[in-house]
Amino acid sequence: MALPTKKPAVPEFSTENFSDKHRPQTLEDIVGQDHVVDIVRGMIKRKKVSNAMLLTGATGVGKTTFARIIVSTINDGNLYDVQEVNVGDNRSIDDIRGIASSVQYRPMASRFKAFILDECQALGVNSPATNALLKVLEDIPKYVVFVLCTSEPDKVAPTIKGRCSPMALNEVISVEDLQKLIKRICAAEGVTFGKVHDTVVDAVAKSSGGQPRFCVQVLGNVINLYAANSKVDDVDALVDKAIKSLDIATDKVAIKLLMALYLNAPITTVKCLNETTNYRSLLNLLLMLNFGLINSLVKLNGLNYPQKTFIQHISKKKSDISLKQATAMHRFLSDLKHKMVYGSDEKSLMFGELTQPVVLGRESIN
Numbered sequence: 001m002a003l004p005t006k007k008p009a010v011p012e013f014s015t016e017n018f019s020d021k022h023r024p025q026t027l028e029d030i031v032g033q034d035h036v037v038d039i040v041r042g043m044i045k046r047k048k049v050s051n052a053m054l055l056t057g058a059t060g061v062g063k064t065t066f067a068r069i070i071v072s073t074i075n076d077g078n079l080y081d082v083q084e085v086n087v088g089d090n091r092s093i094d095d096i097r098g099i100a101s102s103v104q105y106r107p108m109a110s111r112f113k114a115f116i117l118d119e120c121q122a123l124g125v126n127s128p129a130t131n132a133l134l135k136v137l138e139d140i141p142k143y144v145v146f147v148l149c150t151s152e153p154d155k156v157a158p159t160i161k162g163r164c165s166p167m168a169l170n171e172v173i174s175v176e177d178l179q180k181l182i183k184r185i186c187a188a189e190g191v192t193f194g195k196v197h198d199t200v201v202d203a204v205a206k207s208s209g210g211q212p213r214f215c216v217q218v219l220g221n222v223i224n225l226y227a228a229n230s231k232v233d234d235v236d237a238l239v240d241k242a243i244k245s246l247d248i249a250t251d252k253v254a255i256k257l258l259m260a261l262y263l264n265a266p267i268t269t270v271k272c273l274n275e276t277t278n279y280r281s282l283l284n285l286l287l288m289l290n291f292g293l294i295n296s297l298v299k300l301n302g303l304n305y306p307q308k309t310f311i312q313h314i315s316k317k318k319s320d321i322s323l324k325q326a327t328a329m330h331r332f333l334s335d336l337k338h339k340m341v342y343g344s345d346e347k348s349l350m351f352g353e354l355t356q357p358v359v360l361g362r363e364s365i366n
Contacts, residue, residue, distance in 0.1 A: 018217070019213065026072075027041065029069075030065075031173060031181045032178070032212070033169055033170055035170075036066070036169060050164075052140060053067075053145075054156070054161060056153040057169030058171040058280060060213035060214055061169045061173070064118050067147040067149055068082075080108065080109045081107035081108055081110040081112070082116065083114070087120045087121075091124075093129045095129065103144050104141075114145045116149065117133075117148045117149065119150065119151075121153070121155035121156050123157070125156075130160065134159050137164070146164075148164060154338070172209075174210075178205035179201055179205045182219055199235045200235055203236060203238075206251055206306065207239050207240075208250070209278070209285060210281075210288070217246050221242035250276070251285060253276055253282065254289055255310045255313060256272050257272035257282070258290060258314075261329070262317075262325075263318060269354055270355060273355075277347065283333065283336060289306065289307055292310065293310065295307075297321070297323040336350075336354075
């Protein structure tokens with residue numbers, strides 16, 4: 001009689017969302033936003049919390065996460081009485097009336113009842129829903145706190161902004177801060193990249209476009225790629241492979257694009273614009289790089305990567321850029337960012353503005 005064969009052991013699998021797993025949970029976890037973190041700490045120490053706050057910053061910098069942490073902190077970790085609303089999907093007058101109705105009732109188990117309104121610019125400047133929200137903000141009960149979030153503050157009604165304490169998050173996080181984040185996550189995961197560990201950490205940080213969310217996503221892909229093949233001959237190639245599946249504007253693309261604008265190189269400009277679809281992030285990086293150039297021309301200190309890298313590259317190609325030209329470029333990019341706030345098609349706007357001869361010619365930056 002044949003004995004039953006023993007089935008081979010099936011390795012245990014688990015599911016996870018890498019980005020959610022490593023989302024900041026406390027004020028101490030947040031990197032690169034010390035100025036606003038300290039404001040919240042001051043509120044806690046004084047025991048006086050703003051009843052309405054407006055968090056602004058680019059996509060991916062952590063506005064909603066920071067809003068949750070603020071609410072959790074002031075409620076001693078309790079998130080029971082929190083209502084989070086994506087205004088982009090819930091912006092009707094009835095939705096706001098529902099919030100107004102809920103405001104009347106005291107929290108069940110927390111110090112404050114909190115409302116996090118994400119993408120609040122979707123209400124518009126002068127809509128019935130905006131007017132309804134304004135009435136709520138004008139008379140907030142002492143047991144209620146509102147935290148509004150937006151990546152487009154220019155689209156938020158001035159009357160709404162006037163009722164909120166502004167907190168502008170840094171739109172680009174420094175490489176040094178992203179390195180701290182990466183090292184912390186690697187330690188939590190028990191991951192090391194062997195002899196090239198520091199090189200990988202540096203490469204991931206520099207390839208993340210200054211955005212912590214994208215940094216974590218890139219790191220997750222790098223960890224999986226390294227697990228598949230731990231022999232790394234080219235760290236840059238490893239990181240480039242990791243970001244291919246992500247929609248991200250990298251520092252490398254921004255450096256090449258800004259050089260192309262100064263050198264009047266439309267073919268290179270088009271190639272750079274085709275390397276990403278995250279045009280808002282790309283424009284933020286262009287402004288940051290150009291601001292570094294202005295600082296170098298007026299002999300200010302404190303520059304770091306990627307500003308130093310851009311200045312080194314552009315100096316080799318075009319050493320006669322004047323402060324007047326760099327300032328003109330800054331005005332042009334700032335105007336473009338303003339247009340993007342009110343424009344619906346970011347791709348058409350970027351291609352249309354950056355590939356025009358008048359934009360790329362010397363007269364545009366003289």
